[in-house]
Amino acid sequence: MRGAVIVMPTYNEAENVRWLIPKIMDLMETAGWRALVLVVDDNSPDGTAEVAEEVGARGGRVEVLRRPGKLGIGSAYIDGFRRALEKHGWADYICEMDADGSHPPETLLGMLEYAEKTGADVVVGSRYVRGGRWERGSPSRILISRGANLLARISAGIKVRDATSGFRVIKTASLRKIIDKLPQLRSGYVFQVQLLYMLQEAGCGIEEYPLRFLPRVMGESKLGKGEILSYASWCLRTFTRRVLRR
Numbered sequence: 001m002r003g004a005v006i007v008m009p010t011y012n013e014a015e016n017v018r019w020l021i022p023k024i025m026d027l028m029e030t031a032g033w034r035a036l037v038l039v040v041d042d043n044s045p046d047g048t049a050e051v052a053e054e055v056g057a058r059g060g061r062v063e064v065l066r067r068p069g070k071l072g073i074g075s076a077y078i079d080g081f082r083r084a085l086e087k088h089g090w091a092d093y094i095c096e097m098d099a100d101g102s103h104p105p106e107t108l109l110g111m112l113e114y115a116e117k118t119g120a121d122v123v124v125g126s127r128y129v130r131g132g133r134w135e136r137g138s139p140s141r142i143l144i145s146r147g148a149n150l151l152a153r154i155s156a157g158i159k160v161r162d163a164t165s166g167f168r169v170i171k172t173a174s175l176r177k178i179i180d181k182l183p184q185l186r187s188g189y190v191f192q193v194q195l196l197y198m199l200q201e202a203g204c205g206i207e208e209y210p211l212r213f214l215p216r217v218m219g220e221s222k223l224g225k226g227e228i229l230s231y232a233s234w235c236l237r238t239f240t241r242r243v244l245r246r
């Protein structure tokens with residue numbers, strides 16, 4: 001039986017994880033996958049961690065990694081990846097998935113099956129390949145996303161069209177190759193592009209799979225101005241470094 005750990009960073013997502021986690025587990029089980037949802041929660045005031053534990057109590061296929069405060073999505077993934085690599089050696093894949101309902105569980109299954117079929121090291125859920133799209137995305141968010149992707153391409157030479165997507169399937173063995181480099185990654189949203197750059201530099205095969213990116217179901221986005229600034233500064237630094245290296 002193939003296995004996957006789904007790392008899911010959360011901050012105030014109680015009402016979303018309540019329905020999302022059971023849905024993921026049902027789908028994975030029906031399709032014959034062994035799965036564990038690893039929630040990385042930053043002491044959410046709305047009690048996300050408790051809700052996740054409650055829905056996971058039946059079956060024991062949910063694990064909650066509790067952190068003391070809001071430390072950033074990037075650092076949540078780093079801690080989650082470490083835990084998965086150390087403790088869940090049975091998993092063939094380690095996945096990234098948002099907790100807000102934007103990433104359909106059916107697509108996760110499609111991405112895993114696509115990874116199996118193609119042998120890719122990484123499969124990215126992508127809004128910018130044929131069949132992928134934003135569902136009711138606000139024009140300003142789409143513009144930010146398009147701009148961020150253009151910057152990633154110019155500055156880091158990233159070939160993936162949706163480099164900022166946080167919906168990914170990564171072969172465990174491929175992630176293990178870069179485990180020593182994980183501390184170099186930043187704590188915020190720019191982590192996603194940095195990680196992809198690292199995997200690309202390590203020679204990984206990266207594929208994209210169409211994603212219909214849905215509006216978040218409950219709550220608010222945590223993407224702020226500080227994140228955008230940190231993103232732009234990383235792109236500038238990476239661009240400079242790459243030009244100097246030539």
Ligand SMILES: Nc1nc2c(ncn2[C@@H]2O[C@H](COP(=O)(O)OP(=O)(O)O)[C@@H](O)[C@H]2O)c(=O)[nH]1
Pocket residue numbers: 008009010011012013040041042070071072073076097098099100102166216220221222223
């Ligand atoms: N643990 C943790 N999770 C976070 C943090 N910031 C965002 N997230 C989670 O990361 C995922 C994506 O965040 P979201 O606000 O939906 O970003 P957006 O989709 O770009 O608007 C969601 O599951 C959030 O709860 C954080 O600082 N710590």
Ligand SMILES: [Mg+2]
Pocket residue numbers: 098100102216221
């Ligand atoms: Mg979201």
